[in-house]
Amino acid sequence: MVQDVIIAGGGPAGLTASIYTARAGLKVKIVDPVGAGGQAGTTSIIHNYPGFPDGVSGPELMGFMSEQAKAFGAEIEYGEVSALRKENSLFLVTIDGKDYEARSVIWAAGTSPRSLGVPGEADLIGRGVSFCAICDGPLFRDKVVAVVGGGDSALTGAQFLTGYAKEVILIHRRDQFRASLANVNRVVGHPRITLKLNSTVHQMKGDGLLESLVVRNVETGSIGEIEVDAVFLYVGSIPNSAPLEGLADLTSSGYVKTREDMSTGTPGLFAVGDVRDKLLRQVATAVGDGAVAGWSAEKYIIENFR
Ligand SMILES: Cc1cc2nc3c(=O)[nH]c(=O)nc-3n(C[C@H](O)[C@H](O)[C@H](O)COP(=O)(O)OP(=O)(O)OC[C@H]3O[C@@H](n4cnc5c(N)ncnc54)[C@H](O)[C@@H]3O)c2cc1C
Known part of the structure; x- marks a missing residue:
């Protein structure tokens, strides 16, 4: 037919x-x-x-x-x-x-959705690494989660996650967001959202499930590790x-x-x-x-x- x-x-x-x-x-x-x-x-x-x-x-x-x-x-x-x-x-x-x-x-x-391509990421997709806050966010009630990205999708995802997670760490490689002003205003100063600007994720670590992100400050070059239960990627x-x-x-x-x-x-x-x-x-x-x-x-x- x-x-x-x-x-x-x-x-x-x-x-x-x-x-x-x-x-x-x-x-x-x-x-x-x-x-x-x-x-x-x-x-x-x-x-x-x-x-x-x-x-x-x-x-x-x-x-x-x-x-x-x-x-x-x-x-x-x-x-x-x-x-x-x-x-x-x-x-x-x-x-x-x-x-x-x-x-x-x-x-x-x-x-x-584009992935970051950093070490550890491929093995942890679906095990704490997600591209969809609305699909997977409810799994992380009272946990600490990160969102990577600086556009409208990232900021919308971060706001949604505050309904479940106890803390949402928003990681963005620049010092300014490219999202709409309305979205930026909802995120900046939000009691459950911590901003980590000028920062990029370099590695994802975890034994079967995501446990931490290795993050680099692009201005100072300093490397740090943050413990998270999930990361939501909105990077293009x-x-x-x-x-x-x-x-x-x-x-x-x-x-x-x-x-x-x-x-x-x-x-x-x-x-x-x-x-x-x-x-x-x-x-x-x-x-x-x-x-x-x-x-x-x-x-x-x-x-x-x-
Ligand atoms: C987190 C997030 C928040 C957003 N917020 C907003 C917002 O607030 N306001 C707004 O206006 N827009 C928003 N957008 C953007 C909006 O969702 C998209 O612009 C819109 O969905 C695009 O519609 P589309 O039909 O072109 O593609 P999609 O909605 O992406 O649909 C494409 C479909 O094609 C299917 N597909 C893929 N490959 C194949 C194949 N080979 N064969 C058959 N099917 C296939 C996919 O499974 C998918 O279901 C947001 C996007 C994201 C990710």
Whole structure:
């Protein structure tokens, strides 16, 4: 059975694209290895998505979006797209080793969190080293945890963790945050957040579980060790774009270059959301991309298959 549209990624960009395409009467399948929700679904509270004056929890917002997608007839399935090619007018989409045909593909696979690459880290991922405060934070009630990073994700994660941990040590390599002023104001002076600025993590230690971080002060060069039960890393992202190599232009960092209608170098292939080369990676812009791509995919299918 040929799908009209296969959407890789069930975050806000992919779900919005599915709402537009399914509502237009197209046969739409979303695949995502972790189900619907995306990174937004792992965010404790979103204050800047319009329509929610008191903020909205990420899981709640993403639950609404996936219910809306399903109500219009989109299918949401677990699965990872590992390869993509176009033969004649159809795309062959490899999902968990099996090929599926689609008239159009919307690539909404987002980004993956970057790790620090320091000694000890790889062995301790999932054993105290985490990339998701909302997923793992509740495991560390009354413990001491660290957050590494200086952007909005790090500061939001640190605030969320204060609801569980007795102390949150926020480690940032510079003396100023690059997060929004609103977020900085919530963190600076917070009774449970200790700032460790001008500092980088050089090693993670632990016998089976994380026990401490070796931290270097970048100004003085001094090295110290801090005991923590967990560390949450928010140090950047890597775009999930590998299957698009050869089909779409990518930046040197791997972000997908698109036109205003979200089209790529291959007709019928669109890219949306955080995986795209763009100025601002947020839920509101992901949703906007998804709406445009949904409309563009519908137009492409009408012009080429109807
Ligand atoms: C901690 C944190 C806090 C944030 N806070 C805010 C905030 O307050 N406000 C705001 O607007 N934004 C916030 N953001 C950013 C926001 O979450 C993202 O901009 C948004 O989720 C991007 O949506 P997306 O659909 O492009 O990608 P994502 O939400 O990342 O979804 C991509 C999906 O694609 C899936 N996927 C990956 N590879 C494949 C593949 N090969 N095949 C199929 N599926 C695949 C992934 O599993 C994932 O579910 C935050 C992000 C983080 C990490």
